[in-house]
Structure formats: structure tokens, C-alpha cells
Amino acid sequence: MSESRVVVTVIGPDRVGIVADVAGLLAKQNVNILDINQKVMGGDIFAMTMLTDITKAAIDFGDLKKLLEEKGKELRLKIHAQHEEIFKYMHRI
Amino acid sequence: MTISPEEILETIEMIEQESLDVRTVTMGISLLDCSHPDVKVVGERVIAKIERLAGKLRETAKGIEMDYGIPIVNTRVSITPISQVVAGGHKDDFIYIATCLDEAAKRVGVNFIGGFSSLVQKGFTTQDIALIEAIPEALAITERVCSSVNIASTRAGINMDAVKKMGQVIKEAARLTADKDGLGCAKLVVFANAVDDNPFMAGAFHGVGEPECVVNVGVSGPGVIRAAVKEAKGKDLGEIAEIIKKVGFKITRMGELVGREISRRLNVEFGILDVSLAPTPAIGDSVAEILEAMGIERVGAPGSTAALALLNDAMKKGGAFASSYVGGLSGAFIPVSEDQGMIRAAREGVLFIEKLEAMTAVCSVGLDMVAIPGDTSAETISAIIADEAAIGVINNKTTAVRIIPVPGKKVGDMVHFGGLLGEAPIIPVSRLSSKEFIDRGGRIPAPIQGMKN
Numbered sequence: 092m093s094e095s096r097v098v099v100t101v102i103g104p105d106r107v108g109i110v111a112d113v114a115g116l117l118a119k120q121n122v123n124i125l126d127i128n129q130k131v132m133g134g135d136i137f138a139m140t141m142l143t144d145i146t147k148a149a150i151d152f153g154d155l156k157k158l159l160e161e162k163g164k165e166l167r168l169k170i171h172a173q174h175e176e177i178f179k180y181m182h183r184i
Numbered sequence: 185m186t187i188s189p190e191e192i193l194e195t196i197e198m199i200e201q202e203s204l205d206v207r208t209v210t211m212g213i214s215l216l217d218c219s220h221p222d223v224k225v226v227g228e229r230v231i232a233k234i235e236r237l238a239g240k241l242r243e244t245a246k247g248i249e250m251d252y253g254i255p256i257v258n259t260r261v262s263i264t265p266i267s268q269v270v271a272g273g274h275k276d277d278f279i280y281i282a283t284c285l286d287e288a289a290k291r292v293g294v295n296f297i298g299g300f301s302s303l304v305q306k307g308f309t310t311q312d313i314a315l316i317e318a319i320p321e322a323l324a325i326t327e328r329v330c331s332s333v334n335i336a337s338t339r340a341g342i343n344m345d346a347v348k349k350m351g352q353v354i355k356e357a358a359r360l361t362a363d364k365d366g367l368g369c370a371k372l373v374v375f376a377n378a379v380d381d382n383p384f385m386a387g388a389f390h391g392v393g394e395p396e397c398v399v400n401v402g403v404s405g406p407g408v409i410r411a412a413v414k415e416a417k418g419k420d421l422g423e424i425a426e427i428i429k430k431v432g433f434k435i436t437r438m439g440e441l442v443g444r445e446i447s448r449r450l451n452v453e454f455g456i457l458d459v460s461l462a463p464t465p466a467i468g469d470s471v472a473e474i475l476e477a478m479g480i481e482r483v484g485a486p487g488s489t490a491a492l493a494l495l496n497d498a499m500k501k502g503g504a505f506a507s508s509y510v511g512g513l514s515g516a517f518i519p520v521s522e523d524q525g526m527i528r529a530a531r532e533g534v535l536f537i538e539k540l541e542a543m544t545a546v547c548s549v550g551l552d553m554v555a556i557p558g559d560t561s562a563e564t565i566s567a568i569i570a571d572e573a574a575i576g577v578i579n580n581k582t583t584a585v586r587i588i589p590v591p592g593k594k595v596g597d598m599v600h601f602g603g604l605l606g607e608a609p610i611i612p613v614s615r616l617s618s619k620e621f622i623d624r625g626g627r628i629p630a631p632i633q634g635m636k637n
Contacts, residue, residue, distance in 0.1 A: 094251075098187075100196055128189040140189040153250060171196060173253035178187040180441040181195055181434045 095146040096125070096175040099159065103168030105137035113139070113170070116162055121149045137168070142175065195434075196253075202407035203469040204435065205255040206442050207462050209245050210298075210383035211238050212390035212398040212455060215264040223277040226270055227284035234261060234288040234297075237397050237452075242293040244449050248442055256442065258604075261289065262388035262400075263299035266315065273310035275317045282322035282329050289328040296371075298388035300331040303378070305340040306627070316346075319353050323368035324360035330386035336376035336573035338580050342628040347573065350374045351566030351622070355589060358558065362591035365599040369588040370553065374569050376576030376583045381456050382512045387549075387584060398455035399447050400512060403439030404462040405431075407469040409495070413477040424478060425498040432459065432502025440507045456511030459503030460548055461495070463523035465606040471495075471516050472525025483525055484535035492516060493546035513582060515548025521601060521608035522553055530609045533596075537568070537611055545575050550583040555599050555608040558591040565589060567618035578631055 101113055110129060117124060122143050129139040145152060156172045163170035198204040218229035238261050245256045263269075263285070270277050282300055289297040300322060302312040319331050333350060336342040354374075358366035373387035380391020383400035390398075412431045416424055439457050447454035463471045472483035475491040496516045504510050518540065520526045529535035537554060544550040550572045556565075569585045576583030590599050593610050600607040 098192060100192055102193070102196070130189070138189065138193060140192045156250065169200075171253055174251045175187070176441060177252040177254065177438065178192055178195055180437045182187055182191040 094174060095144055097143050097145050097152065097172050098175050098178060099141040099143055100171040101137070101139040101163070101168055103137055103166070105131050105135050109137055109166065109168065110139065112166060113141075113162065116158060117143060120155060120158070121147050122155065123147065198405070198408045198434075199254060202405070202411045203464070203466050204405045204408050204438070205257050206401060206439055207404035208258040208260050208383050208385070208402040209241070209256055209442065209446055210260040210262050210388055210400045210402065211241050211452065212262045212381065212394055212400060213237050214390060214394065214396050215266070215269045219269050219271055221271055223270060223272060223280055227281060230269070230281065230284050231288045231291070234263070235291055238292040238294065240450060244446055247449070248445050252441070254438060254442060258295055260294050260383070260385060260388065261292065261297045262383070262390045263297065264392065265301040265303055265389050266299055267302040267309065267311040268392070270311060270315075273314045275314045278315045278318035279322050279325070282318065282326050285329050286326035294328070296328050296330050296385040298330040298332065298385050299390060300329050301333060301389045303334045304346045305334050305337040305343055307343060308346070316349060316353060319372060320356035320360050320368060323357050323371050330371045330388070332373040332375055332378065332387045332389060334375040334378040335569065336577050338377060338577050338634040339630055341630040341634075342376070342570065342573045342577060344570065344622070344628055345625045347566050347570050348563075348622050348625055350569055351562035351564075354565050354587065355562045358589050358591055365593070365601065366558070366588045366590045367601060370586065370601055370605050372586065374585045376573035377581060379512060379582055383458050384460065384462065384513060386586065394455070395453055398453045399443060399450065400455040400458065401439050401443035401446070402458040402460055402462065402512065403435050404460060405435040406461045406463045406471045406474060408435060409461065409499070410468060410470065410474045410477050413474055421478075421494060425494055428495060428498035429502035432499040433506045436503040436506035454509070456509045457503070457507040458512030459500060459507065459510055459514040460512070461499060461516040463517065463519065464604060465522055465524060467524060470523045470525040471518055472523050472529060476525060482529045482532065482534050484529045484539045488539065489542050489546055492518070492543050496547045513548045517548055517552060518543055519552035519586075520554050520611075521606040522604060523606075527606070527608060530611050535611065537613060541571060541575070544572060544583055545579060548582070550576070551585045551587055553586055553588070553605065553608065555588045555590050555593075555610045556613045557595055557610055558589050558593050560589045560613050561619070563617070563619040563622040564613060566622045568613070570622070578633060580633055
């Protein structure tokens with residue numbers, strides 16, 4: 092299975108610059124964004140899902156996950172990073 | 185992206201808000217090759233084998249938890265029913281082996297090890313008798329060892345001598361752990377039609393037809409089902425069944441992924457996925473509350489059995505489609521002390537043992553984690569076991585009794601077992617006597633349902 096594709100999810104109160112902040116972090120670690128989807132739900136809840144490729148990332152998955160979690164705390168958002176398979180398994184036959 | 189953002193957010197919500205998790209990854213290990221006339225040698229071999237095979241279990245599960253963001257709550261080990269491994273017929277040998285199993289569990293970092301067990305549905309061997317006599321002390325002096333005894337099957341009937349004996353064993357296990365509210369009994373399951381590949385404790389053991397080593401996975405997600413049912417206001421019960429089926433499918437797929445991946449990483453065969461709904465004391469992670477979301481005021485009210493039957497069946501249908509190998513117990517559990525909705529109903533005095541018994545006819549397992557008055561007689565406990573066994577034997581399903589006669593406590597008192605075992609109010613038991621019936625002993629013949637060839 093492909094272990095290089097990671098889904099990054101960002102959820103929390105909306106404000107200016109979330110996409111830039113998270114994408115900036117990913118770029119700094121050489122993580123490639125393959126797809127991105129973002130919307131504001133119910134007027135003030137920001138939700139973004141990104142499909143990324145970590146093949147050429149500067150750090151391993153565990154460290155990337157930690158960095159994203161720290162960033163989430165700093166921005167007061169929930170940031171998750173999970174291998175893509177979990178979603179494929181659950182939602183596709 | 186092949187997966188829509190809505191689907192991604194749905195998965196995350198299930199895990200974050202609705203307590204979706206993989207309840208247990210259980211490694212089944214055959215100990216048949218550990219046998220030896222000297223029990224000290226058996227002990228050494230058992231510890232060495234468990235360490236060799238399960239040494240990386242916990243660490244591997246943690247890795248999968250990190251990669252997929254799915255909590256894996258417990259890692260456990262199940263072993264060959266130990267009465268078939270220890271050659272001697274001495275109670276002390278079995279107590280010694282129990283301490284070795286406890287040590288092995290601690291070394292590999294699993295919180296429970298199951299298989300201090302015996303299969304006596306048709307009669308006892310010398311080893312079976314020694315093991316059963318050792319159970320109360322073994323459970324009192326060990327921390328992680330779980331015990332189970334199969335006393336009946338559809339093919340063999342009910343071993344009423346074993347039923348009588350287990351009433352006494354439960355009383356004694358409670359007495360020896362009186363300082364912990366009879367905790368020993370929480371680690372002891374009396375089965376009818378026990379299964380060989382159950383990953384859930386306290387009743388897990390590695391059956392004789394199983395391979396050398398295998399990984400079985402138990403999923404859980406009462407909270408997710410409850411949320412989905414709650415949202416379905418005004419829908420009829422056919423539609424509710426459909427909703428449960430779909431959610432059951434998704435929950436099971438997650439377990440399937442974890443099972444396959446852990447088996448790949450450990451290079452151990454993937455056995456089965458147990459599609460069960462196992463509640464925890466966490467708020468919202470309750471099977472009782474699913475029934476309440478369907479419109480039952482409190483679990484135990486008329487309609488509870490029908491609602492549970494619907495839930496159990498729909499969950500199985502969704503799960504069967506989602507996994508290539510479904511096994512174990514696969515159904516909804518109704519442990520009283522581990523389920524907030526059950527605890528609430530018992531506290532309010534509206535949930536009785538008789539209704540629980542009826543519910544066990546349509547769901548997985550049986551009277552589970554039920555705390556009863558400490559002065560309940562051994563014969564009454566045996567009679568409760570006999571009733572459960574009859575339901576299992578006649579209906580061709582697994583039933584079980586995990587009941588705690590809490591020393592010194594009376595109806596309405598609370599007992600606290602802590603952790604996943606939760607807390608429960610003592611519920612009443614009939615004061616009528618079944619002593620003469622139990623004292624007859626013997627074997628209730630296999631029912632006509634067992635003659636299938």
C-alpha cells in the first residue's frame with residue numbers, strides 16, 4: 092500500500108491566514124500538497140482537508156505529526172495527520 | 185482527492201466526538217508445545233514463548249495508532265486453555281502457572297491475558313478439576329490473568345456438576361478478593377458455547393483448532409451508532425436498521441484495516457475481526473443509550489429486547505459485508521458496570537436481572553458485570569448460570585455469566601471496580617431457592633437442536 096500519502100485535516104474557529112500558516116509549515120518540510128479543500132461551516136468553523144505526499148519530506152511522519160499538532164495548539168485549531176488508507180478503507184469498497 | 189472532505193470529517197468526528205476505537209488487538213498463542221511433567225519447566229517455556237511472540241505487539245499497535253489516527257485501546261494475549269498444557273493434576277501447579285502468566289503479561293505490556301481456562305461441557309479431566317479449584321486463588325494473587333470455563337454446548341448439553349461447582353468458585357473468588365469488592369469475579373467468565381477466537385476479555389482463549397499464533401481484532405463504537413440513531417428522528421425501524429448497518433460497515437472496515445496491517449507488520453496470521461459493540465464507562469459510549477435513542481425511555485423497559493435484537497442483527501449484517509473473516513462473539517455487549525446507560529437504569533431501580541437475561545437471548549454473550557448481593561447463595565448463582573446456559577444451548581449461541589456477589593454489600597449499594605470495569609449498583613436477585621435442583625447434578629442432555637447431521 093502507499094504509505095506516502097497523508098491526509099492533513101484542520102478544524103477550528105475561522106480567522107485570516109490559516110491556509111497560509113499550515114501550507115507554510117508543510118512547504119518548509121518539503122511536503123507536497125496534491126489536493127486541498129477548504130470551507131467555513133455554520134459561518135465560523137473553519138474546515139480544511141489536504142491530501143499530501145510525504146515521499147520527499149525533510150522529516151519522518153511521526154515528527155511531521157508532532158509539528159502539526161504543535162502548530163494546531165499555537166493556532167488553537169485541531170490538526171490531524173493520518174495515512175490516506177483509513178479513509179479509503181472506511182468509505183470505499 | 186478520491187475521498188471527499190465530508191467523508192474525512194465524518195471519520196474524524198467518529199473518533200474524536202463519538203469514541204470510535206479499536207477496542208482490542210489480541211494475539212492468540214498456542215501453548216500446546218510448552219507442556220512438561222515439571223511445572224517449573226512449563227512456566228519457563230510459557231513465559232519465553234509469550235515474550236518471543238508478543239514482545240512487539242504493543243509497540244506495533246502504537247505505531248498503527250499513530251499512522252492512522254485510530255485509538256487502539258488495549259493489546260492482549262489469549263492462550264490455549266491452560267488445563268490442556270499443565271500435565272499434573274495439582275491445584276498448586278495451576279496457581280503457580282497463573283503467576284507465570286501474570287509475569288508474561290507484564291513483560292510484554294498487555295493489560296490482560298486470557299486462557300486460564302477449561303472446557304468441561306461434557307465432563308472433567310483431572311486437570312480440569314485442579315484448574316477450577318485453583319481459579320479463586322489464582323485470580324486473587326494475580327493482576328492480569330483472566331479465567332473462563334465452558335460448562336455447556338449445543339452439541340454436549342449442560343454439565344450441571346460444573347454449573348454447581350462454578351457457583352461455589354464464584355463465591356470463593358469474591359471472598360478472596362473481598363477487600364476489592366470481589367474483583368476476582370470480574371476476571372472470570374462462565375460460558376455456554378464458548379468461541380475459540382474471541383479477542384475480548386475476560387473470556388478470551390486460544391482454541392485448540394487455532395494456528396500457532398494469530399491476531400484477532402475487536403472493534404467497537406456504540407457512541408457512533410448512538411449518534412447516528414439520535415440524528416434519525418422520525419424514521420421508522422426499518423430505516424434505523426439500515427442506518428445501523430451502514431455505520432456498522434464503516435466501523436468494521438476500520439478494524440479490518442488495523443487487523444491486516446498489524447498482521448503484516450508482525451508477520452502473524454490475521455485471524456478474525458470481532459464485530460462487537462462494546463461499551464465503556466465513557467459518556468455516550470453506551471449500548472443502553474442506543475436503545476434509548478430508538479425511543480426506549482430507559483434500558484429495561486418493555487421493548488428493550490426488540491430494540492437490542494434489531495441493533496445486534498443490523499450491526500452483524502453491516503460487519504459481515506465489511507470484513508473477510510468475521511468471528512469471535514460479534515454482537516452487542518451489555519455489561520452493566522461498563523455502560524453509563526445500564527448503570528443509570530440499575531441505579532434508578534428499573535433494570536432487573538430477569539430483563540437482562542431476556543436480552544441475552546438476542547445479543548452477544550450474556551449476564552455481564554452484574555453486581556449482586558454478597559449473601560446470594562452459591563446454588564442461586566449456579567441456577568443463574570444454568571438459565572443462561574440453557575438460553576445459549578437451545579438457541580445455538582454463546583452465552584456467559586460474569587457475575588459478582590459483592591461481599592458485605594446489599595441491594596442499592598454501589599461498587600467501584602475502576603478503569604474499563606467501571607462501577608455498578610447491586611441489583612436484587614430472587615430470594616427463592618433452587619438448591620434442590622442444583623444439588624441433583626448430572627448432565628442435561630444435548631438438545632435436539634444439536635443433532636444437525
